[in-house]
Amino acid sequence: MIDLEELYRRLGGDCKSVLQRIPSEAMVCKFVHKYADDPTYSQLQAAVRAADWETAFRAAHTMKGLAQNLGFERLYRSAAALTEAMRGPKPLTEPALLSAVEEEQRQVLDTVGQLKEATDK
Numbered sequence: 716m717i718d719l720e721e722l723y724r725r726l727g728g729d730c731k732s733v734l735q736r737i738p739s740e741a742m743v744c745k746f747v748h749k750y751a752d753d754p755t756y757s758q759l760q761a762a763v764r765a766a767d768w769e770t771a772f773r774a775a776h777t778m779k780g781l782a783q784n785l786g787f788e789r790l791y792r793s794a795a796a797l798t799e800a801m802r803g804p805k806p807l808t809e810p811a812l813l814s815a816v817e818e819e820q821r822q823v824l825d826t827v828g829q830l831k832e833a834t835d836k
Contacts, residue, residue, distance in 0.1 A: 716833045725826050728786035751827050768804040790819040
């Protein structure tokens with residue numbers, strides 16, 4: 716069973732710094748749970764498959780901002796690297812950058828799911 720502090724430990728974030736931006740644990744939990752339903756990651760994947768680099772850049776940039784605001788530090792760093800690689804917008808020439816975002820996204824969703832299970836009980 717995990718709590719909010721454990722979630723941030725697993726995701727490389729800092730719960731205390733998030734609580735300085737978002738005033739209560741209940742609000743943080745609410746936003747963290749909502750993240751799982753955010754369509755940005757799916758938009759990023761679809762845009763990359765379609766070679767729509769402008770949309771892919773916007774989606775990566777949005778993911779970077781969401782991850783930063785929610786304190787998902789490793790996802791933020793990988794999304795920031797992907798964003799900068801596609802700024803312009805430029806085609807993705809380093810697939811490893813997208814793979815890093817995919818891996819961190821999976822980790823975030825898995826961990827958020829565990830928190831949701833723990834808080835729903």
